[in-house]
Amino acid sequence: MAAGDSLLPLLLWGLLVLRTRGCPAECRCYSMTVECGSKSLKVFPASIPPSLQTVFLQDNSIAQLQQQELGLLSRLQYLYIQNNSICALEPGAFLRQQQLLELALNGNRIQQLNGSIFRGLERLKVLYLAGNQISRLQDYTFYPLQRLQELYLQENSIESLEEQALAGLSSLALLDLSRNSLRTISRAALRPLISLQVLRLTENPWRCDCALYWLRAWMKEEGQRLLSSLDKKIACSEPPRLSFQSLLDVSGNSLICIPPVVQVTPLEMTAHLGDDLRVSCQASGYPQPLVTWRKVAHYRMGPSKISMSPSRGGTFGLSERSVGEQFDSDTGSGMLFLSNVTVAHAGKYECEASNPGGTAKVLFHLMVNLSNQQSRSYPSIDISQEPLYDMESMDFNALSMATQTAIAIGISLLALIALLLIVMIYRKHRKRKKAKKEENILYVNDYSDGPTTFAQLEEYRDERGHEMFVIDRNKPLFATYKDSDGLGYFPAIPHLVEQLQDQATQTLAVEEPCEREASDIFVNHGLLFQPQVAYEIHC
Numbered sequence: 001m002a003a004g005d006s007l008l009p010l011l012l013w014g015l016l017v018l019r020t021r022g023c024p025a026e027c028r029c030y031s032m033t034v035e036c037g038s039k040s041l042k043v044f045p046a047s048i049p050p051s052l053q054t055v056f057l058q059d060n061s062i063a064q065l066q067q068q069e070l071g072l073l074s075r076l077q078y079l080y081i082q083n084n085s086i087c088a089l090e091p092g093a094f095l096r097q098q099q100l101l102e103l104a105l106n107g108n109r110i111q112q113l114n115g116s117i118f119r120g121l122e123r124l125k126v127l128y129l130a131g132n133q134i135s136r137l138q139d140y141t142f143y144p145l146q147r148l149q150e151l152y153l154q155e156n157s158i159e160s161l162e163e164q165a166l167a168g169l170s171s172l173a174l175l176d177l178s179r180n181s182l183r184t185i186s187r188a189a190l191r192p193l194i195s196l197q198v199l200r201l202t203e204n205p206w207r208c209d210c211a212l213y214w215l216r217a218w219m220k221e222e223g224q225r226l227l228s229s230l231d232k233k234i235a236c237s238e239p240p241r242l243s244f245q246s247l248l249d250v251s252g253n254s255l256i257c258i259p260p261v262v263q264v265t266p267l268e269m270t271a272h273l274g275d276d277l278r279v280s281c282q283a284s285g286y287p288q289p290l291v292t293w294r295k296v297a298h299y300r301m302g303p304s305k306i307s308m309s310p311s312r313g314g315t316f317g318l319s320e321r322s323v324g325e326q327f328d329s330d331t332g333s334g335m336l337f338l339s340n341v342t343v344a345h346a347g348k349y350e351c352e353a354s355n356p357g358g359t360a361k362v363l364f365h366l367m368v369n370l371s372n373q374q375s376r377s378y379p380s381i382d383i384s385q386e387p388l389y390d391m392e393s394m395d396f397n398a399l400s401m402a403t404q405t406a407i408a409i410g411i412s413l414l415a416l417i418a419l420l421l422i423v424m425i426y427r428k429h430r431k432r433k434k435a436k437k438e439e440n441i442l443y444v445n446d447y448s449d450g451p452t453t454f455a456q457l458e459e460y461r462d463e464r465g466h467e468m469f470v471i472d473r474n475k476p477l478f479a480t481y482k483d484s485d486g487l488g489y490f491p492a493i494p495h496l497v498e499q500l501q502d503q504a505t506q507t508l509a510v511e512e513p514c515e516r517e518a519s520d521i522f523v524n525h526g527l528l529f530q531p532q533v534a535y536e537i538h539c
Contacts, residue, residue, distance in 0.1 A: 139162045172196060290355065
């Protein structure tokens with residue numbers, strides 16, 4: 001008995017040594033708990049015994065929380081890391097913590113959440129996320145937390161909850177959304193909370209319009225059992241005429257919305273290859289509409305939806321193959337940015353403005369000029385309507401931009417060459433036709449017997465039908481009006497005869513008698529006493 005009593009302290013001391021041997025130097029370990037609070041830690045401490053169930057790491061400077069740091073703590077049930085410097089959580093960081101019941105991440109710098117972060121936390125019951133920098137809750141963010149009972153999201157910057165953001169929280173009893181930046185909330189967002197008992201929505205800048213009509217009615221009926229007297233004091237921040245009034249005290253007729261009106265300037269635009277394009281879509285209404293741009297695709301595909309944010313800026317390349325691709329959205333005025341315009345950008349775009357009062361749409365038409373130089377004039381065509389530039393056609397899209405431009409220029413040159421060939425063929429045809437006409441006109445001169453004209457030709461045909469012309473030199477060299485019909489001379493010949501006669505008269509008047517006599521002999525010999533000579537001329 002005495003020996004047993006002496007061995008018991010030794011056994012307890014040995015167990016204590018084994019238990020404390022794995023405790024981090026800067027922490028204090030006892031029972032199944034490790035206490036590392038306010039130790040100026042910048043990283044998750046190593047060598048924490050895997051058998052521990054509770055870890056306190058509050059009030060440090062830990063910036064990251066990764067899966068490999070928590071991987072060995074598979075028996076962990078309570079983890080408190082509030083008031084640190086954690087900016088982001090690695091997807092699957094808690095994948096091995098299937099026994100975790102309570103997780104405190106409040107007072108950090110977390111900005112974004114998604115469902116992949118909370119995988120493995122099927123048994124989690126309490127989640128503290130208050131005092132972070134969360135601005136938006138996306139769909140299915142908390143879907144893995146099927147057994148979660150309390151969710152604390154107060155003192156963030158949450159502006160909107162998507163309709164399925166709280167999906168999966170069928171066991172949630174308490175939801176705290178107070179002291180955020182919520183202006184509105186949809187009924188669909190709270191519909192999955194079938195076990196809700198406490199809802200806190202106070203100290204948000206609520207916009208009291210038609211979108212909150214359901215909340216007012218719900219607070220008067222079902223919400224009576226969920227809202228405390230403090231939680232019922234939901235005050236309106238806008239419109240100005242309802243500022244500081246309680247939502248419960250506002251009449252239903254005062255909760256109105258003005259449908260949106262949208263305007264795009266210009267409605268059509270022609271851009272050159274490589275340009276940067278900016279198109280403004282102005283929308284008005286109450287509440288301020290959400291502006292969304294989408295590319296109107298061909299019948300083979302659905303529309304590609306793009307929401308633009310002029311306040312944040314940015315350049316987006318659009319393609320019909322990026323169906324459903326989402327970008328940041330903005331309200332009131334949406335700016336469509338297209339950087340380095342290509343053939344694929346041509347087509348129609350739709351600007352849509354929507355608010356709880358309705359939806360308005362306007363089409364914008366973009367045409368692309370095949371030239372990337374402003375000084376060269378190429379026709380502006382709507383490439384989206386041409387089969388060659390079909391978004392689904394690999395015949396054209398498979399080519400580089402330089403090849404596409406070269407093809408277009410080559411087609412233009414071929415058309416020009418074809419036009420020049422047609423002109424040349426036509427001119428050559430006219431020349432041949434004219435030469436053929438001239439072949440039917442025959443000029444004959446017999447220099448041995450003197451000059452000969454058509455007036456001295458007589459046409460005959462031999463017994464074989466060959467044409468034969470006979471020169472009759474007894475006829476005058478030039479025809480007179482009397483026999484012009486028979487010889488077929490040109491009308492200018494009589495005028496020429498008159499000129500020759502006048503010249504001859506003037507010459508005779510000044511010449512000497514001997515010279516005049518010689519001239520008379522030459523004229524008589526040339527005009528009157530020439531014998532008839534026959535020539536056979538074949539045409």
